[in-house]
Amino acid sequence: MRRLLLFILPAAAALFGIAGTTGAQHLDVPYVPTPYDVVDAMLDVTGVGPGDYVIDLGSGDGRIVIAAAQRGAFGHGIDLNPVRVKEAEENASNARVNDRVVFIEGDLFEADISNATVITMYLLSSVNLRLKPVLLEVLKPGTRIVSHSFSMGRWEADEHLVIDNRHVYYWVIPANARGRWGWSTNGRGFSMEVNQEYQKITVNLSAGGRPLTIENPSLNGERISFTALDRSSGERYVFSGSVNDGTIDGKALIRGTNSRIVENWSATLTGR
Structure with a gap:
């Protein structure tokens, strides 16, 4: 710096x-x-x-x-x-x-x-x-x-x-999470856009081109977390990770009707 x-x-x-x-x-x-x-x-x-x-x-x-x-x-x-x-x-x-x-x-x-x-x-x-x-x-x-x-x-x-x-x-001090992000989780491709004003964020997320419902988006320092609900399948995703230079690394918890999976979450910045 x-x-x-x-x-x-x-x-x-x-x-x-x-x-x-x-x-x-x-x-x-x-x-x-x-x-x-x-x-x-x-x-x-x-x-x-x-x-x-x-x-x-x-x-x-x-x-x-x-x-x-x-x-x-x-x-x-x-x-x-x-x-x-x-x-x-x-x-x-x-x-x-x-x-x-x-x-x-x-x-x-x-x-x-x-x-x-x-x-x-x-x-x-x-x-x-x-x-x-x-x-x-x-x-x-x-x-x-x-x-x-x-x-x-x-x-x-x-x-x-x-x-x-x-x-x-x-x-x-919040990390800069603003921009467009992409990743794959549980075999599905995700596309996310984050808008940010200081520590306040809004998240728009889609999986396979289908928009998901976002709950409780949060940015605290470098830590970002939010929940995404796929209303068509009933799956609920809980994402939590750390924002670094062009990447987000953390964990994704996927809850289905009869399943619960934890995967590594690694998102890449694709544009501001």
Whole structure:
């Protein structure tokens, strides 16, 4: 994944520049830390733990990254204010997690966030909207994102929590399943078209040229699943797999009137 420039305005967690045609312009914004109960909720909803790499966009005093490290994760925070960075480093040392975290002084214009498994942020709504396409392009499918206070417009949150009148929004980066797919299962040829808006998908599926009825289509990270009913034969197909670059690999459960078969499912992208 290529490094992209992130254009981020601070809201309540740090000081950042605003991109312009002549470069970054400094903007002072009062630092307002995320309350600890909200920090806990943000890390709970993302399931942060060992094996995670957490990046906090505007890390302030470091409390989110430090709390993540106390749960076994690694991570780093980015903040423009050197005073905040020094404070975060001291807090990490006092919490005895300084071997698991790094705090970087700087804005996010040159930040590489592609290795994150979890992104945390407390920004403005307008900034979230500008950041959204970057997150979708740079982050791997399955990466979890959590935002304090602000949503991302038409990208509906997978979960929305309210803690003491404070809002927490949670998303999972979806794989790109959009397009036309083909495969054979149980001796039948299948043709599928997937339409997608963020994690919401609709599926049109036919077998041997005959349309099937689709139930419960779902895309969560790289995981896709749906049920297909052939009303003429009474067969029901349950497909579940992982979307990769041009392929879907998983299992197909076929239920007939008096039979139940499980087969490998391997679909190939035939066009966008």
